[in-house]
Amino acid sequence: VQIIAYQLCKxxxxxxxxxxxxxxxxxxxxxxxxxxxxxxxxxxxxEEYQVQIDTAMCATILVQHIQRTLSFPSYFESDMRAQFEExxxxxxxxxxxxxxxxxxxxxxxxxxFIDSQYIALYMTNSQTASEAKIDLVMYEERYSISNINQVxxxxxxxxxxxxxxxxxxxxxxxxxxxxxxxxxxxxNQVLKNHxxxxxxxxxxxLNDDDLLTVQDVINTxxxxxxxxxxxxxxxxxxxxxxxxxxxxxxxxxxxxxGDGRLTKKQAVALENxxxxxNQLVVGxxxxxxxKASIExxxxxxxxxxSEPVKIExxxxxxxxxVIVNSRSTEYTQLFSYLxxxxxxxxxxxxxxxxxxxxxxxxx
Numbered sequence: 001v002q003i004i005a006y007q008l009c010k011x012x013x014x015x016x017x018x019x020x021x022x023x024x025x026x027x028x029x030x031x032x033x034x035x036x037x038x039x040x041x042x043x044x045x046x047e048e049y050q051v052q053i054d055t056a057m058c059a060t061i062l063v064q065h066i067q068r069t070l071s072f073p074s075y076f077e078s079d080m081r082a083q084f085e086e087x088x089x090x091x092x093x094x095x096x097x098x099x100x101x102x103x104x105x106x107x108x109x110x111x112x113f114i115d116s117q118y119i120a121l122y123m124t125n126s127q128t129a130s131e132a133k134i135d136l137v138m139y140e141e142r143y144s145i146s147n148i149n150q151v152x153x154x155x156x157x158x159x160x161x162x163x164x165x166x167x168x169x170x171x172x173x174x175x176x177x178x179x180x181x182x183x184x185x186x187x188n189q190v191l192k193n194h195x196x197x198x199x200x201x202x203x204x205x206l207n208d209d210d211l212l213t214v215q216d217v218i219n220t221x222x223x224x225x226x227x228x229x230x231x232x233x234x235x236x237x238x239x240x241x242x243x244x245x246x247x248x249x250x251x252x253x254x255x256x257x258g259d260g261r262l263t264k265k266q267a268v269a270l271e272n273x274x275x276x277x278n279q280l281v282v283g284x285x286x287x288x289x290x291k292a293s294i295e296x297x298x299x300x301x302x303x304x305x306s307e308p309v310k311i312e313x314x315x316x317x318x319x320x321x322v323i324v325n326s327r328s329t330e331y332t333q334l335f336s337y338l339x340x341x342x343x344x345x346x347x348x349x350x351x352x353x354x355x356x357x358x359x360x361x362x363x
Contacts, residue, residue, distance in 0.1 A: 002072075029109050029111060038059040039058075045104075052127055054126050058126035065122055084120075092287075092335060094123050095117075095120040097123065098120035134161065136153070136163070137165060137174050137184070138165070139171050141186070152205075156211045182200075184201070186202060222333075223337045224337075224361050226297055227337075230296055231302070233353045235300055241305045246274065249270070253267040256321070266292050270288045284316060286320070287321075294325050297325050300323075301320070302319070302320050303320075305319065320342075
């Protein structure tokens with residue numbers, strides 16, 4: 001294709017360089033990115049973004065991708081736009097980091113275009129797993145069945161700290177020791193656990209569907225508990241809409257800084273990220289977001305707008321400000337959960353805290 005394009009150009013005018021010089025420039029840039037210590041640059045820039053990636057592996061993959069792009073340019077296919085947008089909503093900080101990395105590499109190599117969306121995809125695949133363990137309590141009276149299930153869980157599920165109760169007394173002891181644990185119970189023994197909140201009921205030996213469901217229950221139950229903790233009635237506020245979204249957001253930030261719930265530094269960072277184009281929109285909800293040094297895994301502030309305002313062509317009925325702990329490794333789970341909950345909600349009908357919480361936690 002490049003040879004044909006060059007010949008077509010020659011038929012119209014005399015190109016500034018020969019085709020062999022054009023190829024030589026490509027080879028020089030390919031060698032330049034090979035000699036570039038991208039791993040060191042990634043590690044340094046990640047001090048701000050704090051995304052959990054294997055830096056060395058990520059740098060190697062990115063260099064290979066850029067070399068292929070230099071040799072045979074490829075562009076973002078429009079039919080993949082929706083898939084990339086879903087990923088961006090789940091991994092916003094990675095996609096923003098990828099854009100900054102892309103801008104720096106493009107300036108270094110002096111090339112026309114590297115698609116940051118593909119850079120983000122490779123960075124997403126280079127993520128390292130969190131080492132935090134999740135407490136899972138299984139109530140199964142039959143020792144032989146519990147032994148089989150223990151092997152299945154430990155072989156198939158990561159980051160799980162499994163405890164097994166063979167009696168009601170032991171179960172009560174474990175739940176007291178691990179109050180935020182996920183509880184799964186054999187269907188034959190459900191009635192013996194009337195006092196405990198059961199998260200999943202299984203039938204004897206766990207199968208693959210059970211294990212997938214339990215993993216999903218773990219993810220959603222933990223995030224629900226954290227959201228319920230931080231999204232209190234005082235975090236639900238109404239906000240008079242201004243002529244533009246930026247003015248509306250600014251008014252909300254003034255309200256939060258005025259009562260000390262946000263620092264001025266955090267408010268400025270939120271505004272700057274929105275102005276830089278790092279906007280997340282899910283359905284009718286705008287999600288301004290930053291990382292900051294906070295005590296909890298994240299903070300949420302919800303503004304019900306008096307009138308919808310527009311971001312480009314999208315009508316926004318509410319704003320949820322998200323502050324993520326800069327040391328947290330679990331924020332992708334939060335954004336994934338919020339995306340699933342808000343993508344189809346009609347936020348114009350959510351007028352109070354109880355309705356919001358019901359839709360976010362219970363539905």
